[in-house]
Amino acid sequence: MVAEFERYIKENLKLSGGDLKLMLSVAVERIVRRKQLLLEEGEVCRHKIFICKGLLRTYRTREDGSEHVMMFSPETWWATDPESLNNQTPSLYYIDALEDSEVLLWTKKDFDMLCAQIPALKAYSEKLISINLNLGRQRIFSALSATAEEKYDEFVASYPNIFARIPLHMVASYLGVSLKTLSRIRQAQLKR
Template sequence: MHAGFEAYLKENMQLPDDEFRLMCSFAVERKLQRKQVLLREGEICRFKIFVCKGLIRTYRTREDGTEHIIQFSPENFWVTEPDSLHNSTPSRYYIDVLEDSEIIFWTKSDFDFLYEQVPRLKYFTERLISRNVTLGRDRIFSTISSTPEEKYDEFVQIYPTVFVRVPLHMIASYLGISLKTLTRVRHAQLKR
């Protein structure tokens, strides 16, 4: 099992060795190539992913093809499309790989089985969901109330390692601002 994942679990869940081994026995490790698509709009999501190395994004497109990035998932982030996964409904989102990555994933049925066998996993997942709901609400509030400068500062705080790893147009997409505005904000920040 990937050493980064083992360290993450030990730090965040304090799993006993037997439960760690059980969780790993259902895990599938994969190396992914940049630009690989993991989920397309219209497909049903059937997995939960942990990013050991690399960078993945979740996004949605408008009818005109404009992309709106919902989430970046660097190392030690979890990725899924929860509505599609839990309700077996077609996804409205895409998930793809921005740089060569190493992941661990579980199918929904395997993860459901692990919930029953590893009570700490269910508790930990509930905490992650709660944190993600809070982050989502904070992001909505920021989108409707923050200046471009405040959005930029929040992005750098939330994703300190991502900024130098993705093109500016993707950051502008995530922030919901134009590339021109992002360039102006960055230039002003560098002058400070």
Template sequence: MPVVFKTYIQQQAGLSATETDQVYGLALQRNISRKGVLLQEGDVCRHKVFIAKGLLRTYRAKSDGSEHIIQFSPENSWTVEPESYDKSIPSAYTIDALEPCDVLLWTKKDFVSLQEDIPKLKSFSQHVISNNIYINRQRVFSTISSSAEEKYDEFIRQHPNLFARVPLHMVASYLGVSRETLSRIRNAQVSR
């Protein structure tokens, strides 16, 4: 069992060693190479994913080939494409690796079973979902109400360790601004 997962789940969810072993016992371990795809647009999302090492991104491509990143998932975080996972329908999004990743995956059936057996896991899972809803609502509000400079400042404040790990064009995509605008903002802040 990856030490990072054991530490995370025991500290964040308050699981005992036995409960942690039970959760880990149903996990599938997978290594994903840089640029490897975890979920391809059009496939059904069948797993909840914990990132033990590395960095994933979730994005949607438009017909013109442009990509719109909706989420970065670094180590010690979870990811899933919720609509596809919940409804067992083809995903409109792709999840791929920006760095080599070590992930743990649980099928829906196994994760539901674990939540039934371990009430603390169910409570923790609901907390993670609620927190993600809050973060996404804040992001929507920021997208429709903030200037490009404010979006950049918020990204740096919320994700201080990601900026050096993510190419500039992907940060621009995540913020919904052009690469040129983001470069201008960065240059203006550096020259202050």
């Protein structure tokens, strides 16, 4: 698990060996089984999660029980509910594992301490927040203006390496289309 994180850090940040060691000293390694929850609606989010291996999803449910997938988080991605984590308020989201996964967890207190002691980590974290805000805006714009076919194309472009790992009903949920519509789109694309 640690080797994957070290490789990620070396590719994305310039940290000293001591800074990396400090990060790992407060990280909790965890193996998460398929379908296991890391966050449940109503709980306060306690961790920033780095995915070393596997696949997580973040989703909400409606009163009728239908699920709406907000994001998928494969290897070398981060997952959390930032509003719940930062404000220490109950989450509206679930985070669960779609595959057996290996993750590293940092509490808010520990991650805040790391950002205070490692300026490069703070800058990188702020960069990731900015990227995610931009992606969120793009996703909202797409949801409001794109056709189902355009949403599908954007999904395949955004998640090219995990498409085959996700059940189609979850892809449809992410896109905001019915499973029937998604099947029609896929069939039309195969004929092209």
